[in-house]
Amino acid sequence: MKIAFVSTECVPYAKTGGLADVTGALPKALEKLGCEVKVFLPKYSLIDESTHGLRYNWDVGEIQIRVNGVVHSVHLHQAKLPNSNVEVNFIGCPHYFNRGGIYTNDIDEDERFILFSKGVIETLQRFRWAPDVIQCNDWQAGLIPLYIKDNYSWDKLFDNTATLFTIHNIGYQGRFPKSTLLAAEIRGDLFYPDGPVEFKDTVSFMKTGIVFADLINTVSNKYSHEILTEEYAAGLHDTLRARKPDVYGILNGVDYSEWDPEADRFLPFSYSNKDLSGKLKNKKFLLEHFNMPFDENVPLIGMISRMVLQKGFDVFADALDDLLKLDAQWLILGSGEERYENLFRSLAKSFPQKVGTYIGFSNELSHLIEAGADMFLMPSRYEPCGLNQIYGLKYGTVPIVRKTGGLADTVKDWDEEKHHGFDHGNGFSFYDYSSYALFKSVERAVNTFKQKDIWQKIQLNGMKLDCSWKKSAEKYLELYKLAKEKRG
Numbered sequence: 001m002k003i004a005f006v007s008t009e010c011v012p013y014a015k016t017g018g019l020a021d022v023t024g025a026l027p028k029a030l031e032k033l034g035c036e037v038k039v040f041l042p043k044y045s046l047i048d049e050s051t052h053g054l055r056y057n058w059d060v061g062e063i064q065i066r067v068n069g070v071v072h073s074v075h076l077h078q079a080k081l082p083n084s085n086v087e088v089n090f091i092g093c094p095h096y097f098n099r100g101g102i103y104t105n106d107i108d109e110d111e112r113f114i115l116f117s118k119g120v121i122e123t124l125q126r127f128r129w130a131p132d133v134i135q136c137n138d139w140q141a142g143l144i145p146l147y148i149k150d151n152y153s154w155d156k157l158f159d160n161t162a163t164l165f166t167i168h169n170i171g172y173q174g175r176f177p178k179s180t181l182l183a184a185e186i187r188g189d190l191f192y193p194d195g196p197v198e199f200k201d202t203v204s205f206m207k208t209g210i211v212f213a214d215l216i217n218t219v220s221n222k223y224s225h226e227i228l229t230e231e232y233a234a235g236l237h238d239t240l241r242a243r244k245p246d247v248y249g250i251l252n253g254v255d256y257s258e259w260d261p262e263a264d265r266f267l268p269f270s271y272s273n274k275d276l277s278g279k280l281k282n283k284k285f286l287l288e289h290f291n292m293p294f295d296e297n298v299p300l301i302g303m304i305s306r307m308v309l310q311k312g313f314d315v316f317a318d319a320l321d322d323l324l325k326l327d328a329q330w331l332i333l334g335s336g337e338e339r340y341e342n343l344f345r346s347l348a349k350s351f352p353q354k355v356g357t358y359i360g361f362s363n364e365l366s367h368l369i370e371a372g373a374d375m376f377l378m379p380s381r382y383e384p385c386g387l388n389q390i391y392g393l394k395y396g397t398v399p400i401v402r403k404t405g406g407l408a409d410t411v412k413d414w415d416e417e418k419h420h421g422f423d424h425g426n427g428f429s430f431y432d433y434s435s436y437a438l439f440k441s442v443e444r445a446v447n448t449f450k451q452k453d454i455w456q457k458i459q460l461n462g463m464k465l466d467c468s469w470k471k472s473a474e475k476y477l478e479l480y481k482l483a484k485e486k487r488g
């Protein structure tokens, strides 16, 4: 099976969130199952060519691509995903990708990903390589299913190429003014109220992907049902319901070569489910790093997150007065909305013994917090999958989560499971999106922490779970086959 995997983030080159982890891992797991996978990524200027061994592809040379009536010269660099044979293709166009970050608020944000999408298709043409499936991730790749079926349908190369549209987050939809139709060379007759590319008088890349892809999937089973409802679909529930039989959910996996406390290169002390003593040493190391006192009997609660509404920061902020009264310490790593960044900066100043904050992005620190914390909080309003709680399980860092999306699919509440006669609970969870419900489950976790033997049981239940990519990659393979059948 030949797969083109189109994404705007990939570890180790460019990352803002979980999409990067998925792109850096799923293609490798697919390769192990016998697939030939080519990853496609924009060549952002922040990607250092020499660090990552990127090579210019002379055979492809320069490709001329028109966006918004202007022809741009596009070139290709290539590298291999570390520890694999998976080829990564970097679509280069300095005019669009030499910017401060991966995503921007610039007025040509639509053009950046129009160029990327066309760049992917035209590179495939230069390769004369017809994928069985093009997996298009999130709105930035949402035009590709339409392009394959319409703008590039003249090319017989793609006659048997199916498209799979993968929704990692329906909250970000890529909506632009009507003028984008021209910039993207989308047929004007596709734009009318409730038409295939129209959403509330804007051109929606997300909707376009949903309408034109052969199949659609999201990154957990629960979220695949949630996005059919008004509450979770951010306006696209009717569009998704119209395609209900074609919507699937496949839970993300974990790349244990990156996220395993036994082999994590960022940890001063390694540990495993056979011997947890290294975990306590990491906790001490981490607290010293933040100039905070260490007491093994006081639980340390970690958070690593984009600081946005999706992640539950409003209810978290409302619960803080009560949470800070608990006998616990907090370490918060993240960046995002200024009001939350300022809130946590000032908390760390007011409660230096209790709260440590790092505002910014630090991969190393994220590994240290996963290892050194006793608990991990994710009170998300919605969560398509969520990776940190799954990393937390492996690291014996007990997750406390709101029961939504992938959080509900991966975290089993200790008390609830016991109530049902099981003892395989691996965390704590709450249903209501409220500061009270959040507080009550953190309080439950903090109280349970005092019972050392029970706590260790909860930790081990999580650490023993196998959430590797293999199982999920097998499900993707089945989905690719279905997508091919649909394409006929």
Ligand code: ADP
Pocket: 016, 017, 018, 019, 021, 304, 305, 306, 333, 334, 335, 360, 361, 362, 363, 366, 385, 386, 387, 388, 389
């Ligand atoms: P999302 O993709 O919605 O942000 P996920 O839980 O799927 O949520 O993935 C988030 C990923 O980004 C994890 O690998 C997490 O460790 C990482 N991450 C988020 N914020 C930071 C940060 N400030 N510094 C380092 N890593 C971060």
Ligand code: GLC
Pocket: 017, 018, 019, 022, 168, 169, 219, 252, 383, 384, 385, 386, 387, 406
């Ligand atoms: C999105 C979601 C997150 C998911 C990640 C990778 O960013 O917010 O829940 O884990 O994509 O699929």
